[in-house]
Amino acid sequence: xxxxxxxxxxxxxxxxxxxxxxxxxxxxxxxxxxxxxxxxxxxxxxxxxxxxxxxxxxxxxxxxxxxxxxxxxxxxxxxxxxxxxxxxxxxxxxxxxxxxxxxxxxxxxxxxxxxxxxxxxxxxxxxxxxxxxxxxxxxxxxxxxxxxxxxxxxxxxxxxxxxxxxxxxxxxxxxxxxxxxxxxxxxxxxxxxxxxxxxxxxxxxxxxxxxxxxxxxxxxxxxxxxxxxxxxxxxxxxxxxxxxxxxxxxxxxxxxxxxxxxxxx
Ligand SMILES: Nc1ncnc2c1ncn2[C@@H]1O[C@H](COP(=O)(O)OP(=O)(O)OP(=O)(O)O)[C@@H](O)[C@H]1O
Ligand SMILES: [Mg+2]
Numbered sequence: 001x002x003x004x005x006x007x008x009x010x011x012x013x014x015x016x017x018x019x020x021x022x023x024x025x026x027x028x029x030x031x032x033x034x035x036x037x038x039x040x041x042x043x044x045x046x047x048x049x050x051x052x053x054x055x056x057x058x059x060x061x062x063x064x065x066x067x068x069x070x071x072x073x074x075x076x077x078x079x080x081x082x083x084x085x086x087x088x089x090x091x092x093x094x095x096x097x098x099x100x101x102x103x104x105x106x107x108x109x110x111x112x113x114x115x116x117x118x119x120x121x122x123x124x125x126x127x128x129x130x131x132x133x134x135x136x137x138x139x140x141x142x143x144x145x146x147x148x149x150x151x152x153x154x155x156x157x158x159x160x161x162x163x164x165x166x167x168x169x170x171x172x173x174x175x176x177x178x179x180x181x182x183x184x185x186x187x188x189x190x191x192x193x194x195x196x197x198x199x200x201x202x203x204x205x206x207x208x209x210x211x212x213x214x215x216x217x218x219x220x221x222x223x224x225x226x227x228x229x230x231x232x233x234x235x236x237x238x239x240x241x242x243x244x245x246x247x248x249x250x251x252x253x254x255x256x257x258x259x260x261x262x263x264x265x
Contacts, residue, residue, distance in 0.1 A: 002065075003161060003193040004030040004053070009062035011048050019059060023048050023217045026062075035187065035194040037204040039241060040214030046197040050163040053195070054085050067160055077111055083161035084154035086147075089170045093150055094138040100124075100149050101134030107157050123152040126189075128182060144175035148182065155186070164196045168203060180206050201242050205229060213238045 009026045012019035023045040030036040038046045051057035053064065055075050064071040066082060087093045094103055104120045113119070121131045127148040138146055147167065154162055167183070168176040184207060187194060198204050204211050205228050212219045213235060221235040233239055 001032050002029045003032040003034070003067055004028075004036075004195070005063075005065040006049075006053075007063040007065075009049065009052060009060060009064065011045070011052050011057055011060040013048075013057075013059065016059070021217065023052070023060075026212075026217075026219055028212055028219070028222065030193055030195060031209075032193055033187065033191055034210070035196055035208045037208035037211030038195065038197045038214060039199060039201065039204055039211055042199075044214040045217040046214060047165055050085060050165055050195060050197060053161075054083055054163055055080050056085075081107075081111055081157040082159055083163055084157060084159040085163045085165060086150050086154050086167050088166035094146060094153075096138055098137070099134060100136050100138070100141075103138075103149065104134065104153055104156055107153065111157060113157070119156060123156045126155060126186065127152045142175075143171050144178060147171060147179055151179075151182070151186070155190070158190075159192070161193045161195070164194055166197055166199070169198065169200070176203070177206075183207065199241075201228060201244070213241065 006029070007027050009023060010021055011023040012021045014020045026049065028036065038049065040046060048057060052060045053066075055071075058073070066079070069079065071079065098106075101120055104123060105116055108116045108119060120134055124131050124133060129145060129148050129152070133141070133145070133149075138149070141149065147170075151162075151167075162183075164183070168179050171179060180203065183194070186192060194207070196204065196207055205225055208225055210222060210224050211228065213221045213223070215237055221233065221238050223233050223238065227233055228242065231242065233242065
């Protein structure tokens with residue numbers, strides 16, 4: 001079953017009278033419990049697509065269907081809760097003067113959900129953090145722990161979909177695989193569907209079933225994980241991305257986790 005269907009999506013920024021279109025005629029489907037990847041050069045429109053799906057970018061045309069419902073211009077609280085974003089920089093995305101507990105309570109308050117303390121404790125356990133971390137501030141956590149908090153905040157409203165925007169690229173190389181494995185576990189346990197943006201083919205191959213390769217606001221090719229692993233890609237730009245990942249992945253990842261994440265070398 002398809003969890004997300006995007007048909008002829010175009011997204012613009014700027015004044016409605018003089019819009020700049022940055023995503024053009026993009027179509028894809030993501031099955032329930034699948035991870036769909038988006039890869040491509042900086043500025044090609046990856047975050048813009050996630051923003052449109054999350055309800056952050058409103059200037060879009062085309063058709064988006066999420067969990068069987070066609071998404072309109074205005075969304076209900078329930079529709080907004082259904083998909084949550086996780087950003088690249090866990091420090092920037094967590095309020096520095098709020099405790100972890102407060103950061104996690106906020107979405108529950110906004111959505112009027114009860115049983116808050118129990119939910120906060122449960123979600124901290126789900127992401128592998130001690131429950132007493134709720135009394136800490138973001139600066140008292142490591143980068144990896146902060147990204148676990150960002151994932152917990154995304155999960156606390158019990159979404160069906162996580163939109164992951166470079167979730168490991170700001171992290172120390174030694175903990176990138178740890179966070180990717182956590183995401184993989186959560187996807188299974190909570191039956192989640194992911195869209196994962198990354199510039200790293202190794203990260204994509206670790207988590208994604210299929211990946212769309214983007215250039216200048218359009219999809220140039222969509223390939224399966226198997227095609228990536230076997231090097232069976234056709235578009236020259238996909239080949240460039242794969243060669244780039246091959247070159248630096250083995251050096252970048254520590255020996256312990258290298259086999260886990262790398263693509264063929
Ligand atoms: N709020 C905005 N207002 C105007 N233009 C924007 C805005 N956000 C992004 N853009 C432009 O839209 C294009 C796509 O940006 P987007 O952030 O989606 O790229 P990206 O693929 O996520 O890049 P990166 O890999 O660097 O994160 C870029 O040209 C960018 O400058
Ligand atoms: Mg981006």
